[in-house]
Amino acid sequence: MTMNKEYQICTRCVMDTTDPEISFDEAGVCSHCRHFDEETKEVWFPNEEGAQKLRAILDHIKAEGAGKQYDCIIGLSGGADSSYLGLKASEWGLRPLVVHVDAGWNSELAVANIEAIVKHCHYDLHTHVVDWEDMRALQLSYLRAGVANQDVPQDHVFFASLYHFAIENDIKCILTGGNIATECIFPRAWHGSAMDAINLEAIHKRYGKEKLKSFTTISFFNLYIWYPFLKRMKTIRPLNYMNYSRTEAIAELEYKVGWRSYGHKHGESLFTKFFQNYYLPTRFGYDKRRPHFSSMIVSGQMTREEARAGLAERLYDPTDLDSDIHYFCKKLRISRAEFGDLMAAPIHHYSEFPNWDRRYRFLKILQKWIGNMTGNKLRVYS
Ligand SMILES: [Zn+2]
DSSP states (O other), X not given: OOTTOOOOBOSSSSOBTTSXXXXXOTTOOXXXXXXXXXXXXXXXXXXXXXXXHHHHHHHHHHHHHTTSSOSEEEEOOSSHXXXXXXXXXXXXXXXXXXXXXXXXXXXXXXXXXXXXXXXXXXXXXXXXXXXXXXXXXXXXXXXXXXXXXXXXXXXHHHHHHHHHHHHHTTOOEEEOXXXXXXXXXXXXXXXXXXXXXXXXXXXXXXXXXXXXXXXXXXXXXXXXXXXXXXXXXXXXXXXXXXXXXXXXXXXXXXXXHOOOOOSSTTTTXXXXXXXXXXXXXXXXXXXXXXXXXXXXXXXXXXXXXXXXXXXXXXXXOHHHHHHHHHHHHHHHTOOHHHHHHHHTSOOOOGGGSOOSHHXXXXXXXXXXXXXXXXXXXXXXXX
């Protein structure tokens, strides 16, 4: 990898050299497209085969959960993917424990959308409200650290809480709205895993001013060994067993539930909106629409022309941006000058702080080795 690589954009998707690890073949097609063709396609079933597999999975979940209060757990963020999953789970006759983790940044529309789903499906909603002082302290640490993935505190507590709820209620099956159709392409070089509690704690130790009181984390051992192998918990992504289209899902949600669209992705969290549309592009030059649109191109939901037209649209309306920064400062209790300092703090790569990368690589080697020995392909969801 050279530092001043010449600009290049894929001839099939819209990924470009803002991913420092991208490579291109003679036809100008990128490594992400190649990875999709060679590997991702193998685990994506937007067809009749998927429908059959999904039926078998649902039967298994129901049989395993028979006699229990819940047969699976779903985390509802208010976003399109998890809302659609919530609706489908009810139509499939599942009995999910529905959990919402409130990290303090919900938009009003997100709250209304969650309520609409819960009411329509007759779910009891279990809300975990994250201690705001913990959340604020962690988010300020991340801003001071100047790392790319500012969404780690939110994402981590979301999944960690989901696991804790599952364990508490003896639920073996976690359903998530994660899906290939809209998010299979993502440059690994952009940032590390939000599940890495070692990294989270190291960053807070270095930059944090207050001790965390009750922030829920999940350890590497629990996530990759204890829960999947000893507790036999599984994570299932049902949207990968159907021809999932976010546009059609939104139309169905609007029609059946009265759910309302955010207009752009991650309108459910004001922090995520600010992080993706302002922080990442201005500080790092990363535009998250690029991998998102590219995923939709390779999964056949968008043309390259539509993606290029989408990328040409501005990320933030200037008036919107100003009022969002105002809200952001007020919420985090910082002045506009402090905000300026944070946005100018030196940039760091997450790997400059202790992290689990070596453990993770070792686990992958071990998995492959056990897989070869037993003839089974062991898959831990990563
Ligand atoms: Zn490509």
